Amino acid sequence: MRKKVIIIGASGHGKVVADIIQKSGDILLGFLDDNKSLPDQLSGIPILGTVNDYKKYSQAKFIIAIGNAEIRERISKEVKTDSWYTAIHPNAVISKLDTRIDQGTVVMANAVINPGAVIGKHCIINTGAIVEHDNTIEDYVHVSVGAKLAGNVHVGRKTWVGIGATVKNNVSVCEDCMIGAGAVVINNIVEKGTYIGIPARIV
Template sequence: MTKCAILGASGHGKVIAEIAELNGFKQIDFFDDRWPQTLQLEHWHIIGDTDSLLSCIQRYDLVFIAIGDNAIRIQKQQELMQAGGHFGVLVHPSAVVSAYSVLDIGTVVMANAVVNPFAEIGKACIVNTAATIDHDCVVADGVHLSPGAHLAGGVKVGTLSWIGIGASVKQLVSIGRNAVVGAGAAVVMNISDNQTVVGVPAKPISRKG
């Protein structure tokens, strides 16, 4: 296990690259659609765009998508899996992930995050720095749990939803698909598909951005 390709030369990509290195990958190659205008991300090299990666994907032991946008991340992962890319899970060495939890491919668990027993996490999810997912939670594909966000036991989060930094979700609450929970919110009731909520307790708003 030596060669890792990362699509998305962003700040998030830097974090993914370091976690890959900590997991023993010796060669990290970045790909980004800003190539060839951009050739470098810190000390890492950007060696091609998505098409370049598609043409050499089977040379890599691990392919990872480092794109923050949930919908684009999952769409790129599907495209690269169909092209034969080897996807896996990346876990920072300081994270605590229960042996009784299940994490699907393309998901990253960052530093100091905790995933407790019988939690299920789908494909291409981001469990960001110091986020926690308690027992029996079900987190669907393409979800982003931002730094310091907390899901209590038995919470369900639908596909492509984004839980903002420092938000907390009460036990057994269901969050729909493509929902957004604002930074610092306390979610105490179920959230519908496509709804954005903010505040303590969290209430719906219409998104401007």
């Protein structure tokens, strides 16, 4: 049966999530967003109200389309529902061998998720990202556009892997890190912080 879906977060990222929902054949009802200066629609899709208005839509499933992991986590706790939508673009390549993708996560076009990869709640696996075999991606992680995680990589909660970044096989990145655009991570990261460059170093 076609699901009715509401996106929390009316932004550019929200539009990409909207496109996935429409391509998946589910019914997109609209956006919720606390920014009251927004118009009443985005790309022709209605903005239905603020986040708290989720209570009016008991039949709907929800997905949070907000890049900031702290805000994504906060909203996932404030919105009291078990009805989270997992958005998978029809052109994402996802192995059926021992993969798991938890609720509220979005997987965008041309992303690849290979066997044994386990992806937590409310993650973003962005356009063209590669999550290789046996990765463990914890809740609220964002793997940005074109980032590459080799085999057996572990990424801790709320870490953001920037656009085009690369993480070598068997490397672990702890929680709450920012891996800068184009960085190459070749050693385990055990200290929270921002890492840039090749090889990636803390700033």
